[in-house]
Amino acid sequence: MLQLKDQLHTFLRCGIGDGNTALFWYDYWAELGPLHLLFGTTGSRSLRIPLTATVSRAVTNGHWNLPPARSDFAETLQVILSTTTVPTSTSGADVYLWRLSSGGFGPSFSSRVTWERLRVATPMVPWHTVVWFKEEIPRCSFISWTAFLGRLPTRDRLISWGLSVPPGCALCSLADESISHLFFLCPFAVAIWTRFCGRYLASRPTSLADIVRLCQQLSGPHASRAVIVLKLLNQVIIYSLWRERNTRIFTGVSSTQEAIFRRVDRAMRDRLLSLSRPTASAPSPSLLELYFWFLDPYS
Known part of the structure; x- marks a missing residue:
């Protein structure tokens, strides 16, 4: 199941609003990608954020709230979060964004675009x-x-x-x-x-x-x-x-x-x-x- 989710992140991103829907460890909401892939099995313990937590769990009183960095990955994450908008209740709900034909991301899903990106293209047969x-x-x-x-x-x-x-x-x-x-x-x-x-x-x-x-x-x-x-x-x-x-x-x-x-x-x-x-x-x-x-x- 995790392998399927990892493949899905190639086509799916999450735009953060209030942070109450996006999963902190498994959704692609930060520039580093899904954080569980970066931090591994020790990430939850080192950042003191449960595996099932949403992004809002990392916010306290309108500010990002993570423990002092103890690894290069944790330090990089804190640097990125310093320029990332903090989730607030006035920002609306989190939004999942799908890969577009242009290569960017948008709120609508297209099975045709996704299939064209998934499949391995081969030369068209003459018949x-x-x-x-x-x-x-x-x-x-x-x-x-x-x-x-x-x-x-x-x-x-x-x-x-x-x-x-x-x-x-x-x-x-x-x-x-x-x-x-x-x-x-x-x-x-x-x-x-x-x-x-x-x-x-x-x-x-x-x-x-x-x-x-x-x-x-x-x-x-x-x-x-x-x-x-x-x-x-x-x-x-x-x-x-x-x-x-x-x-x-x-x-x-x-x-x-x-x-x-x-x-x-x-x-x-x-x-x-x-x-x-x-x-x-x-x-x-x-x-x-x-x-x-x-x-x-x-x-």
């Missing part, structure tokens, strides 16, 4: 917009995200962990199961992707990186909106193939390629039908109409 976009289906985007991270427990990964599992693809049994094979190279997956080739997809993708490239380079009428359909289609196909793979492994029940295609088609229609249509001021095909172009490249 983030293929996974996260407002038209996504959450259950599908999660599986897609896990696939891009290489974290799906495909059989090649299970074997690398030392588990004794058959290496063959659960959908075709023609090659070892991996993310690339399962979603793009397996004949079962190839058959699903081929159904959508034509106007926007000249050929089926062969890897996750290929999907990113296709989304970045998609051209043709209404390409900026068609790329939304392509990203959603990628996620729905990956989700449907992963679900079919698990069903075969854990229940022994198999679906045909046509059944999987219809499952993908139904999910795409339901999601795109729920999205708003273009406005009259900017006429263009709806996302659902663009999806029909994937199904019928000559429409």
Whole structure:
């Protein structure tokens, strides 16, 4: 608990008013930081202030009241307090201040600012917009995200962990199961992707990186909106193939390629039908109409 409080002091300060709320030893109210970190376990005894005391305990008759300094730390504290405003009842309540984006401190807390300062920033991955976009289906985007991270427990990964599992693809049994094979190279997956080739997809993708490239380079009428359909289609196909793979492994029940295609088609229609249509001021095909172009490249 103390370690958590110590980390919190990086983002939290305390502005002293009447001194009745701020903890003398544990809050960051003096320039020296939390005093318990400076004085250690003997601080309470040397300054004659209990560990649970508030800052007001160090004030008597409107003046700071500490015993004579017996260490360099105590002497430094007294020097700092000599230029620190003494808490009074007319100064209002103590105020906790949170780290701002500018680096200073203010009375309002922002989870976004705090998170940005807590997290370790890494370069943005090129596939983030293929996974996260407002038209996504959450259950599908999660599986897609896990696939891009290489974290799906495909059989090649299970074997690398030392588990004794058959290496063959659960959908075709023609090659070892991996993310690339399962979603793009397996004949079962190839058959699903081929159904959508034509106007926007000249050929089926062969890897996750290929999907990113296709989304970045998609051209043709209404390409900026068609790329939304392509990203959603990628996620729905990956989700449907992963679900079919698990069903075969854990229940022994198999679906045909046509059944999987219809499952993908139904999910795409339901999601795109729920999205708003273009406005009259900017006429263009709806996302659902663009999806029909994937199904019928000559429409």
